[in-house]
Amino acid sequence: MSKLSPETKKKIKSRTKLVYAGRNPAEQFGFINTPIYRGSTVLFDTVEELRDYKARFNYGTRGTPTTEALEIAWSELAGAATTTLVPSGLAAVALALMTAVKAGDHLLVTDSAYRPTRIFCDTILKRMGVEVEYYDPLLGGEIASLFKPNTSAILTEAPGSQSFEMQDIPAISAAAHARDICVILDNTWATPLFFSPHTHGVDLAIEAGTKYLSGHSDLLLGLVSASATWARRLRSTFDAFAMCAGPEDVYLALRGLRTMELRLKEAERQAFRLALWLQQRPEVREVLHPALPTCPGHDIWKRDFAGSSGLFSVILHPASDAAVAAMLDGLELFGLGYSWGGYESLLVPFDCSDYRTATTWNPGGPALRFQVGLEDLDDLQADLDAGFARLRATA
Numbered sequence: 320m321s322k323l324s325p326e327t328k329k330k331i332k333s334r335t336k337l338v339y340a341g342r343n344p345a346e347q348f349g350f351i352n353t354p355i356y357r358g359s360t361v362l363f364d365t366v367e368e369l370r371d372y373k374a375r376f377n378y379g380t381r382g383t384p385t386t387e388a389l390e391i392a393w394s395e396l397a398g399a400a401t402t403t404l405v406p407s408g409l410a411a412v413a414l415a416l417m418t419a420v421k422a423g424d425h426l427l428v429t430d431s432a433y434r435p436t437r438i439f440c441d442t443i444l445k446r447m448g449v450e451v452e453y454y455d456p457l458l459g460g461e462i463a464s465l466f467k468p469n470t471s472a473i474l475t476e477a478p479g480s481q482s483f484e485m486q487d488i489p490a491i492s493a494a495a496h497a498r499d500i501c502v503i504l505d506n507t508w509a510t511p512l513f514f515s516p517h518t519h520g521v522d523l524a525i526e527a528g529t530k531y532l533s534g535h536s537d538l539l540l541g542l543v544s545a546s547a548t549w550a551r552r553l554r555s556t557f558d559a560f561a562m563c564a565g566p567e568d569v570y571l572a573l574r575g576l577r578t579m580e581l582r583l584k585e586a587e588r589q590a591f592r593l594a595l596w597l598q599q600r601p602e603v604r605e606v607l608h609p610a611l612p613t614c615p616g617h618d619i620w621k622r623d624f625a626g627s628s629g630l631f632s633v634i635l636h637p638a639s640d641a642a643v644a645a646m647l648d649g650l651e652l653f654g655l656g657y658s659w660g661g662y663e664s665l666l667v668p669f670d671c672s673d674y675r676t677a678t679t680w681n682p683g684g685p686a687l688r689f690q691v692g693l694e695d696l697d698d699l700q701a702d703l704d705a706g707f708a709r710l711r712a713t714a
């Protein structure tokens with residue numbers, strides 16, 4: 320049965336890692352995959368074992384062989400000391416923040432954060448006495464000028480949701496660690512395959528497993544990974560909430576993990592080609608894609624990231640709401656819908672102008688977010704070609 324030696328384990332590249340990580344056929348009668356364990360009660364042999372809670376598994380909320388398999392695999396991939404699994408990406412955001420802040424603390428949040436993250440900060444955290452301040456995502460190391468004596472955490476997201484500004488995570492981490500401030504990164508866009516969070520100074524990394532880890536739009540899952548310094552605190556916060564993920568979803572995520580790099584690389588290839596094609600379109604004013612030199616923070620992306628995924632945005636030249644609706648309503652291949660990271664292509668119109676507070680969002684035309692899937696690119700372009708024709712034909 321396949322057993323990697325510690326030397327081999329250190330040497331193997333991410334694609335090999337994705338095949339082997341978190342599997343132990345010797346424990347599963349030789350079967351390749353860890354099955355779905357369902358359960359609440361775990362039986363112990365003695366009173367002593369029951370009392371000391373040191374058994375590898377001791378209660379359903381704290382983990383099963385299925386959840387452990389994904390946690391181990393993700394920690395290996397992300398270079399983390401530990402990983403916890405929660406029922407959604409937003410729950411992962413909440414768990415990371417609840418791990419890092421307490422009443423009376425000052426929390427810095429990027430103005431480009433995923434909008435539901437802002438809502439969590441502006442409602443739950445404010446209600447619990449945390450002072451939340453938004454900052455310009457392009458600040459980099461100058462973020463130190465915003466530090467207060469009670470600053471305890473910085474929430475980053477690279478690139479920003481919808482608007483794709485790239486953040487300088489190493490510079491922010493260096494400034495934060497000079498003051499023992501916790502750096503949290505929502506790494507959903509890049510995944511650990513394209514950005515290794517903990518080797519760049521991130522303390523708590525969030526991944527919405529709903530996106531590329533799932534890859535098939537059929538589950539909700541969140542992951543929080545921690546550096547060695549934050550591992551115990553993350554684990555104990557997780558145990559206090561018992562906010563555990565469902566066994567079927569974890570199993571499907573393990574299945575998705577094995578093909579994640581292939582899917583992500585294909586999404587990258589397709590999305591970049593589509594971004595270049597869109598850049599040439601007369602209807603398009605600007606393409607916001609971190610791999611394009613025109614994107615804010617592109618040099619940081621080039622320095623720190625190993626790739627770009629299948630999600631980017633486009634700003635159109637000024638057009639009426641009716642014209643944009645005519646373009647989108649008639650699309651046959653691009654679906655209209657939230658979330659992303661699946662095998663299907665999606666398009667959503669968006670507008671950040673009414674909720675940004677530290678920066679002004681004024682793109683100069685309607686904004687569209689593309690999620691590029693695995694369809695044939697010629698077919699996708701034909702669908703958009705017809706859409707642009709509808710846009711031009713509507714006043």
Ligand SMILES: *Cc1c(COP(=O)(O)O)cnc(C)c1O
Nearest residue numbers: 407408409433505507527529540
């Ligand atoms: C989708 C998303 C989330 C939340 O994931 P859910 O599983 O849908 O709750 C968090 N962060 C980012 C950047 C996302 O795109």
